[in-house]
Amino acid sequence: MVEPIDLSRGESFSQGFPHDYFSHLRANAPAFWHEPTKHSPGGEGFWVVSRYDDIEHVFRNPELFSSEKGPTRPFGGTTLLDDPAAGKMMIQMDNPKHARLRALVTSGFTPATLAKLDEDVRRLTKDILDDVEPGESFDFVEKVARELPLQVICEIVGVPQEDRLQLIEWLDKGIAEPSDGVIAADYYRKVRDYGFKLAQEKRRNPMDDILSIIANARLDDHEQGQLTERELALFFVLLFSAGSETTRSAIGGGMLAFIQNPDQMEKLRADPSLMRWALEEIVRWTSPTVYKRRTAMEDVEIGGQTIRADQKVTIWEMSANRDDRKFDRPFEFDIARKPNRHIGFGAGVHFCLGANLARMEIRCMLEELMRRYSGFELTGEAEWTPSNRLLGIKHLPVRFKAA
Numbered sequence: 394m395v396e397p398i399d400l401s402r403g404e405s406f407s408q409g410f411p412h413d414y415f416s417h418l419r420a421n422a423p424a425f426w427h428e429p430t431k432h433s434p435g436g437e438g439f440w441v442v443s444r445y446d447d448i449e450h451v452f453r454n455p456e457l458f459s460s461e462k463g464p465t466r467p468f469g470g471t472t473l474l475d476d477p478a479a480g481k482m483m484i485q486m487d488n489p490k491h492a493r494l495r496a497l498v499t500s501g502f503t504p505a506t507l508a509k510l511d512e513d514v515r516r517l518t519k520d521i522l523d524d525v526e527p528g529e530s531f532d533f534v535e536k537v538a539r540e541l542p543l544q545v546i547c548e549i550v551g552v553p554q555e556d557r558l559q560l561i562e563w564l565d566k567g568i569a570e571p572s573d574g575v576i577a578a579d580y581y582r583k584v585r586d587y588g589f590k591l592a593q594e595k596r597r598n599p600m601d602d603i604l605s606i607i608a609n610a611r612l613d614d615h616e617q618g619q620l621t622e623r624e625l626a627l628f629f630v631l632l633f634s635a636g637s638e639t640t641r642s643a644i645g646g647g648m649l650a651f652i653q654n655p656d657q658m659e660k661l662r663a664d665p666s667l668m669r670w671a672l673e674e675i676v677r678w679t680s681p682t683v684y685k686r687r688t689a690m691e692d693v694e695i696g697g698q699t700i701r702a703d704q705k706v707t708i709w710e711m712s713a714n715r716d717d718r719k720f721d722r723p724f725e726f727d728i729a730r731k732p733n734r735h736i737g738f739g740a741g742v743h744f745c746l747g748a749n750l751a752r753m754e755i756r757c758m759l760e761e762l763m764r765r766y767s768g769f770e771l772t773g774e775a776e777w778t779p780s781n782r783l784l785g786i787k788h789l790p791v792r793f794k795a796a
């Protein structure tokens with residue numbers, strides 16, 4: 394008998410993802426009705442969908458499962474409240490609105506644009522690792538995993554680097570970590586207001602960055618021909634949080650996986666052509682964004698259950714990525730796994746816009762780590778962020794041996 398877990402509580406994730414519980418759900422209750430809890434305000438319960446095929450189905454059928462009609466939770470990482478930003482932020486929109494906004498930023502993430510960034514990402518990686526002395530015990534998340542995505546997204550979006558630590562602190566308190574919803578909302582607002590002021594500045598003095606493009610874009614279907622202040626601020630929050638928090642978790646969780654499976658690092662050193670597959674395995678293994686929420690648009694069958702129109706449906710990427718119906722030996726970290734059709738970047742119209750950027754950052758980091766150091770070990774215990782919004786390691790004490 395497996396004890397039910399309250400999935401709306403951040404603390405249910407304080408030791409990492411509750412894998413045993415989800416293995417049980419995949420086998421016995423692939424579409425499971427989660428009763429309302431005090432963390433799912435409004436007295437509403439929600440569906441928990443845990444198998445790969447069902448999750449992919451939800452991702453790929455936005456006309457049945459809306460992102461706009463109450464998509465994810467906003468503050469504090471633990472609630473399942475409808476987000477007031479629904480319909481105002483690209484990730485929380487349905488087509489055709491979604492496609493129009495996505496087109497505005499796609500140019501910033503094409504392979505050609507990213508190829509030009511490769512050198513910058515390499516330089517930033519080197520600078521960050523220059524501060525890591527072999528033999529020193531340090532927090533890998535704070536000093537390395539958090540820094541690279543944060544510095545890169547500052548360059549892309551056009552945020553002064555000196556503001557980055559303040560912004561990530563506000564974001565963590567506002568989105569990732571569980572806390573009193575009111576306090577979290579306050580921090581979230583600080584990021585939003587910062588984004589809005591910066592966007593105003595980009596309207597006055599456009600530069601060569603994504604926020605300048607968005608702030609000055611002409612949009613025929615908008616009243617003033619441009620995005621409103623609120624939409625601009627929310628675009629900033631989306632790009633900045635999606636760009637910084639997720640990849641931090643992939644790099645931090647990837648390091649822990651390599652420390653626990655040293656043979657996999659040796660395999661990669663011996664055959665660098667495996668890098669492409671190693672990147673996918675790291676994202677499958679860490680599944681940083683844990684779950685997404687949609688709202689059913691009509692009555693629909695999933696996992697032998699009828700989901701009623703307007704009910705909330707949560708789809709758990711981490712569970713899909715451990716489904717043995719899809720992956721052989723899903724609980725083994727295997728950098729040579731191919732094919733590796735993980736769903737860590739989502740699927741369908743909202744497929745992660747930054748997937749190639751994230752891959753580039755993880756690759757640069759791994760290459761530099763292998764070049765500089767020959768061994769990696771833990772010097773304390775990994776501490777997880779108690780959040781169901783972002784599955785990540787908050788602190789990872791480590792020591793590296795010089796190559």
Ligand code: HEM
Pocket residue numbers: 460483484485495631632633635636637639640643676680681682685736737738739740742743744745746747748750751
């Ligand atoms: C390993 C790192 C990352 C993971 C695991 C990840 C995961 C995801 C997932 C699962 C989605 C789909 C959301 C949905 O269907 O509701 C998504 C969307 C998105 N991601 Fe990422 N992401 C990562 C890195 C990045 C980076 C570096 C950026 C850069 C800005 C980024 C920007 C976005 C944006 C803008 C969307 C919204 C796309 C849309 O609504 O059309 N992500 N991401």
